[in-house]
Amino acid sequence: MASYDEIYSYMEKRVDALKTNKTGDERQTEGEVFDKRTLMVLYEFMTDGIIDTIHYPVSTGKEGNVFYAEDSDGDPVAVKIFRTSTSTFKRLAKYIEGDPRFKGMTGNRTKMIYAWTQKEYKNLYRYMNADLPVPAPIAYEKNCLIEEFIGDKTGPAPQIKDVELEDPTETYEEIISFIVDGWREARLVHGDLSEYNILMSDEGPVVIDCGQAMDIGFPGAAELLERDIANVNRFFRLRGAKIIEPEKIMKKALNKKIKKERT
Ligand SMILES: Nc1ncnc2c1ncn2[C@@H]1O[C@H](COP(=O)(O)OP(=O)(O)O)[C@@H](O)[C@H]1O
Ligand SMILES: [Mg+2]
Structure with a gap:
């Protein structure tokens, strides 16, 4: 087993944020980008060959950061790292109450963030298995999630809010299919669907940020379905798409579910 110092110097070569050749107090401050536990998880991913290097952050949010990283072939992967801070805990708490997957851990902040990371991984997996456009999940451990990078070596695909859409109605219908098939096939409702959580890749829209997605069986x-539809309709109406009535979309999602249960 390597010592922490050995691990740190190994990581310094592979993590851009640590490449400062600093020592002592300075190093500690720099190292705060990743706490010790997170650094150990990333080290494991590297020694397991899942990632090779971690480059720049594509996003620094309140609950965590997303990094552009590369695997051993030099191909892009996304590394999403959740902060185990009180504020993250507070925001996520409202989604976690009443979810049986989190039973018995609401008092343990760290455990809950780990469970949240696992939940996002599993949700991505369910969407992917239903052939819906999300980043393919690759691995998770503790507060770190590795997934397919949407974009290429030059950078991440833009959020749909920043894109001038060629055919807004077509893109709108793709997102409505994601909502309807997400409910029918993946049996999930995203719960935070908006122009911020849809990336526009070369192959079409890709839905990200699936941690809060809920099984359709939850009260x-x-x-949440209604809210997702309202958000999507609001955005695409502004973009000039031909909007479908929310009731119609709801019906489409819910009807199929009843049919499925009868067979
Ligand atoms: N798989 C990915 N590929 C490329 N960029 C991503 C990926 N996941 C997230 N991002 C970028 O990071 C931002 C934040 O990610 P997101 O999952 O929405 O987390 P949060 O909104 O909770 O901070 C996204 O808006 C997007 O720009
Ligand atoms: Mg987001």
């Missing part, structure tokens, strides 16, 4: 799932 409140229909309410």
